[in-house]
Amino acid sequence: MLFRSSQPYRVDETRVAIGCSGGFAIFPDAGQSAHALFDRSDYALYHVKSEQRGRCALFSVEHETRIRSARAVEAALQAADLDVELTIHLQPIVDLSSMRTRTAEVLARWHNPALGNVPPDIFIAAAERLGLIHKVTLALFRQALDALADLPEDLRIFFNLSAHDIVSSETIAFLLCEIRRRGVSPARLKFELTETALMRDFDLAIVGIRALRDLGCKIVLDDFGTGYSSLSYLRRLPVDKVKEIGRAHV
Secondary structure, three states: OEOOOOOOEEEOOEEEOOOOOEEEOOOOOOOOOHHHHHHHHHHHHHHHHHHOOOEEEEOOHHHHHHHHHHHHHHHHHHHOOHHHHEEEEEEEEEEOOOOEEEEEEEEEEEEEOOOEEEOHHHHHHHHHHHOOHHHHHHHHHHHHHHHHHOOOOOOEEEEEOOHHHHOOHHHHHHHHHHHHHHOOOHHHEEEEEEHHHHHHOHHHHHHHHHHHHHHOOEEEEEOEOOOOOOHHHHHHOOOOEEOOEOOOOO
């Protein structure tokens, strides 16, 4: 089933498009209490918004399996020693014109004794739900700076920030403090954000971006145009580079 919303309209110079998604759970198969039904319909909605916005989903056995798996990940993450279990890999980015490695992207990895290797998209989402993303980011960033210290001086790294990171004054303050404390050249650090991260709270995101850029770090925007924002937002963003532009809604 596809939801249809009204045609886009303009607010000053901005064109606004409204979209909607839905999640449903049916009594008694999905649950026999209002709380259970609400919880499961909310999960069906979460599934739609993460997989294919603008549609609706009916809670199913597949969703139940995913819930159980997600709860196992959440329980393990809450009990994890993040400084030990989290690690990073560096993925080199090669300049084809010179065949030299100019930058490297920091990739997060989590190996849990009980669950084994958990994919980044799974544990990052779980950390955001649990309010643990700040601790995860801090642990990964410390390792990234350790790795940077062993790399050639002309090599830079990309470090990804989540939607929660860029709007968190606590996280931004830690990043700035750690960079200063380590004596790292801010120009060697490129913080990468996605459009989704910015649209969570656009004004707060700009505050965080400016704080990092004022120190001398670079800000890179990835996947702009794959969501629902307008190119008018791009003009307001104090970013240094856009990695990829999809089909922007303008």
